[in-house]
């Protein structure tokens with residue numbers, strides 16, 4: 001089997017690293033294709049070193065630009081490589097433009113696509129990421145979904161349960177593995193010294209880069225006003241290049257940088273950043289990955305957004321959405337600082353993203369599909385029989401797998417009277433309403 005991984009931005013490198021590593025360990029043939037969307041050393045090269053993964057075999061160097069231009073250039077470059085390399089499956093991760101470009105190109109070339117972190121939905125079509133992730137899901141063959149909730153999103157859109165693999169999120173693998181490496185190397189003291197602050201008490205780690213926040217002067221001003229009030233915190237802000245540009249353009253960079261308790265620094269490498277976040281009292285962010293890492297590292301998170309495609313973190317109690325509302329940011333931050341029970345409750349929220357074995361489960365599934373010939377994308381040759389979609393209540397002890405074998409059916413949804421359940425093979429359906437397709 002030959003696997004091609006398409007990536008292009010910082011979070012894709014981090015989240016694909018455990019999977020790339022697992023593929024190498026198993027001796028499976030692989031190529032890595034970098035779109036070049038992120039190109040600063042601090043946003044790209046450093047992560048290949050920190051995460052100890054091979055440098056990409058190809059870099060398309062698309063650089064920055066409008067969505068259309070960037071995605072178009074990526075598609076052209078990816079197509080050339082895939083025509084040449086002929087992989088059995090293309091892996092894309094998340095919701096960036098690389099995901100959209102990689103999925104569209106591979107689908108047209110009839111190459112199977114594995115979407116890592118599939119099924120997330122913010123239900124906000126003004127976000128470029130929501131467009132990308134939905135389009136990639138339409139094109140994909142295998143869906144590596146982090147939680148049952150994301151699997152249910154896909155079921156509700158009509159995707160077949162058989163191609164959904166609930167594997168957790170590889171960010172947990174990356175977090176566990178690399179925090180240990182960083183601590184063992186004695187990185188901690190050195191990297192914290194680099195931050196050049198007087199003490200490590202009351203650390204608030206801040207990251208923001210979402211277009212809807214940092215490209216909007218009113219929102220970003222509200223956030224800065226909130227930061228001004230949190231002057232008993234050490235606010236460490238490794239700044240994303242997009243944010244640096246817009247703050248400078250709005251004339252807000254110096255105002256923020258001059259605050260005695262705000263330390264604006266360059267983006268950190270992954271090991272340094274993990275040590276910073278794991279030593280933080282609070283994380284304030286609009287990052288997707290950081291919402292997941294916060295709950296993995298038991299650090300309370302306030303998310304500078306009005307919606308999230310990671311609602312599990314909020315339901316679990318580790319994350320609160322505060323938008324760019326100054327008062328909501330200040331009040332919730334104060335509560336975490338001053339109310340120990342409240343903060344402990346957030347810290348003890350159960351991580352919904354798995355045990356840190358996501359890479360292993362993902363590669364297991366790909367090997368199984370490859371062995372069974374399920375990565376071959378062919379037009380169907382059997383004459384389409386009719387099928388009916390039915391809904392019934394089950395009143396006997398029977399698992400999904402047993403029901404499907406007996407009825408020659410495929411179960412879609414299972415409802416236990418309270419909420420939707422993801423119908424994995426072992427689920428006992430007794431007492432549930434189910435929908436299923438039946439071949440006649």
Ligand code: UD1
Nearest residue numbers: 009010037038039040043064065095096097128129241242
């Ligand atoms: C992209 C992703 C976003 C992801 C984020 C991770 C899309 C649509 N957006 O957003 O989903 O959360 O990466 O960080 O794919 N720049 C540099 N150096 C770099 C990269 C960017 O200076 O190495 C500057 C450029 O001015 C560029 C701006 O940052 O115009 C935005 O970069 P871009 O890659 O378009 O989007 P991100 O905001 O990074």
Ligand code: UDP
Nearest residue numbers: 011014238267268269270273287288289290
């Ligand atoms: N990150 C990092 N250094 C930093 C800031 C973030 O290594 O200075 C990591 C962080 O741990 C997370 C990822 O970058 O894994 C998140 O990337 P980003 O916020 O750019 O993108 P998103 O997750 O929102 O797509």
